[in-house]
Amino acid sequence: MDSEVLLTGPLERARLVRHLEEQVSTHALTVIAAGPAWGKTTLLDQWGARQGERVLRVAFEPGSPPAEVWRRALGLAGTSDPASPADWRSVPQALAHREPPWVIVLEDLDHVRDAELVSDVVHLAAETPAHLRLIVTSRSHRGLPLAGLRARGRVATIRPHRLRFDPAEADAVVRSHGLDPDRGPAADHMPRLRGWPGLYALLATVSVDDGVTAPRLTGQHRYVLDWVGSEILPGLDPPAREFLLDTAVLDRICVSLADAVTGRADALTTLDSLDRDNELLEPQDKHGIWWSIPPVLRESLERLALLEGRDVRGAHRRAADWLLRHRLREQAISHLIACEDWPRACAEILDGYWTAISDGRIGTVLSWFARIPSHVMDGDARLFIALASALLLSDRLDDVETMLRRASAAPVDGPFSDGLPSREAGLALGEATVSLMRGDLGRARDSALTARSLMTPEQAVQYANVVVVIAGAAFYETRAQDARLLLRRAVSLAESASSPVAGAAAAALIARMYAETGDLGVAAEHCLRAERLMSRSRAAAPSARRMLLMARATLAHRRGLLHEAAAAYEKVHTLSIAAGDRLSAVDAAVCRAVVELHRSDRASATSWLERSEQEFESCPDPGVRLTDLVARTRRLAAGEPSARPSGLTVRQESVMHLVEAGMTDAQIALRLSISERTVHAHLRAIYSKLGVRSRSTAVDAYRLLTTA
Structure with a gap:
């Protein structure tokens, strides 16, 4: 089976054809060495179509004497007398006076068992004049003494890594069969087939014969099993065949691991032989320590090993033992599951x-x-x-x-x-986290407090997660000072315990709080801190990323970058809806509505407000902050004049300006030369007139109403 099996015909491989042309033009001998279905014939066909009549293609047949092979080559060139003797020396002589250059292509050299013929090929390559070039195809280098030619720079080799489809070619092949390489099963195949043209041909055949538009090609499919059993394994030496079947349970192979699985000590020589002969193995590092084969083929080999009655379960168990000894737990787990231990x-x-x-x-x-x-x-x-x-x-x-x-x-x-002390602590933490995202603040707070009571700060990773949930509830319950203290504690715990996700979530919420009180410089610093923490974590942490995006949106909003803020709020809303995070969805939607009011687009503001209200109604206990914000935004969107802050006195306006700037009550008192008690009295009056119950929502209301 070659790549022409593909339904739309051979893929035009211009890149590979150019590479072959370069090698042929600069080397006396070019060897294309690869196993079955790597597209050797297709490559020669496409290359030969560009060369005209000066290409002589001779396919080796088992048992052909050398003289017959060379006579056939000369016959193709029209220079041979069928009755005259022929050997490799007669070839350049016969072609010397013909228009150069000539290329003799000797296909399937692996069929040859005659040492004299192989020696003739090497001698011809060593003595080939400038007007003659040789191309040899074979399934392996086995029996080809090329060392001397390599030392003289007269031979080039094209191996499977050159023949495999590159991403663009694989994409084109998959699309040619009506499959989407970026989605569904087809996307899964891209890393599993490793660019092997024959496997893509099988994928196409399965699609047609099974009548499915999204075929799932596994090593256990009957077509793959037939191909491996009839094309791959028969061409291997017995030791190589035994080795591949006995190690088929391994995703990656090294000498020590293979010996542990097989119970033999032949892995070093067998791996070296398989590498030399281009049989299936692919290096996984530049040092030649780890090797693998395409996953689909490995699955097929494992299935065939099982059908032959080999101890596949025992092989998995021995692999797990070796991997655990070498502290490779994750790979060991897969083997323990496979052997049902x-x-x-x-x-x-x-x-x-x-x-x-x-x-x-x-x-x-x-x-x-x-x-x-x-x-x-x-x-x-x-x-x-x-x-x-x-x-x-x-x-x-x-x-x-x-x-x-x-x-x-x-x-x-x-x-x-x-890091969890008990089941009860784990259940409480899980319930607290889910309840917060579902908009049930009372339950989130109570569950988080229960979890914290069952933990100690020494259990820093999970303790930090609990503190973040408690702080989040406090934030939405408008207990800003409590939230900020808790969040600083969470960041400290997370950093000491190397738990960047919890630390990033806490830093992002701190950044948002500073942005809302007008301290934009400090808010930006905490956003950067959250981003640094996120960069240290390879975990997905989607909720923490939404919190950071919300902080960035708030910062842009406060800076007057309304277009940027609107886009960020909308993204948070979309992500939150997809995740079922109702609280963040309400928050982002109502903030987007506020942005639209600032842009004097009441129709868009009303639309976003309706979205926020839909999610708001599904939240059992969304807290004071969102309740106030939704109600106030609703009044503004309706154009109610009572929502405007015209009732503030001059002194109250002064206090509100300083609150907006992020000052504490003590700082405001010092700035205005009044007592803190008087500041508290002014704030109570301001809250009443604005219809809010907290400092942060007062800032929101004041900014909204003075700019709406």
Whole structure:
């Protein structure tokens, strides 16, 4: 099977054809060495179409004597007498007086078992004059003594890494079959097929024969199994065949790991042989320590090993043992799951899931849990809490709530190793986080306080997460001073515990609070701090990213950059709706409505206000801040004159200007030469006239009403 199997015909590979032309023009011999279905024939066809009649293509057949091969080559050139003897020396002589250059293409050299013929090819390459070039195709370098030619610069080699489809070619092939390479199963195939043209040909065939527009090509598909069993394995030496089948459970192979899995000591020589012969293996590092084969082929080899009755489960177990000894826990977990060693698999997951999440491998963690049977999950509440953590960072709140319910009903089968002291603490923290995002502040606060009472600051990572939730509730309940103190504590805890996600969320909320009180310089500094913390984390942390984007939007809003603020608020709203984060959705929508009022676009403001009210109604307890902000914005959008701050006295206006600038009551008293008690009295009067109940909402109202 070659790449011409593709439904739309061979892909035009101009890049590869140019590379072959360059090698042929500068080397006496060009060897194209690759296994089956790498597109060797297609490449020669496309290259030959550009060369005219001066290309002589001779396909080797098993058992052909050397003289017959050279006679056929000369016959193609029209220079040979069928009765005259021919050897490699006669070729350049016969072509010397013909218009140069001539190229002799000798295909399928791997079919040759005659040492004399192979020696003739090498001698011809060594003595080839300028008017003659050679191209040889073969499945491997096996039996080709090329060292001397390489030393003299007379030979070039094109191996599979050159023949594989590059991303643009793979994209074009997939699209030519009506598939979208960026979405669905087709997108999954791009890294799995590793650019092997033959595998793309199989993908196309499966699409037609199975009658599906989105085929899922796995190593267990009958077409792949047939191909590997009939085309790949028969061409291997017996030791190589045994090695590949016995190590088929491995995503990556190194000498020590392979020896541990096979129980033999032949990995070094076999890997070297497979590399030399271009058989399947691909280097994974520049030192030649780690190797792999395309995932689809590995899956097929594992299936064939199982059908042959090999100890595949034992191979997985031996691989896990080696990987754990070398502290490669995540790879070991996959093997423990594959051999259904559930006690060890679950123990390693519970010990390692938080590290994997923190490093941004949430998808890996979710894939582990997807393979654990329900009866195993039901035996340990810790598994449900761990899964809830991964789901929370994937913004799958409905699933989080389900996992928390199942955790509450399951037994606890050992100690926690993720910073949680108990199941009750994990349940309380999970409930607090979900309740905050669902807009149930009272429940969020109570659950977070329960979680904090069950923890100590020494459990810094989870303790920081609890403090962030408590501070978030305080912020929306208009207890700004409490929120700021708690958030500073959370940042400190998160930094000391190397928990950048919690620290970034806390710093982002601090930045927003400073922006709202007019201290824009400090707000910008905290935004940068949050961004630095986020850059230290490879975890997705979508909620923290929304909080940072909201802080940036608020900062732009306060700076008068209304277009930038509007775009950022809208993005937060879109992300929050998708995540089921009702509180942030309300917040972003009503802030966008305020921006539209500042831009004197009451129609757009009303539209955004309606969106905020829809989400607001679904929040059980959204807090004072959003309640006031939605009500006040509604009055302004309706054009009610009572919403304007004309009732403030001159002194109250002075106090409000200083509050807006971020001054404390003591600083205001000093600036205006009045007592703090008088400042408090003015603030109470201002709150009453503006219809608000907190300092931050007073600033919002004052700015809104004086600019609307």
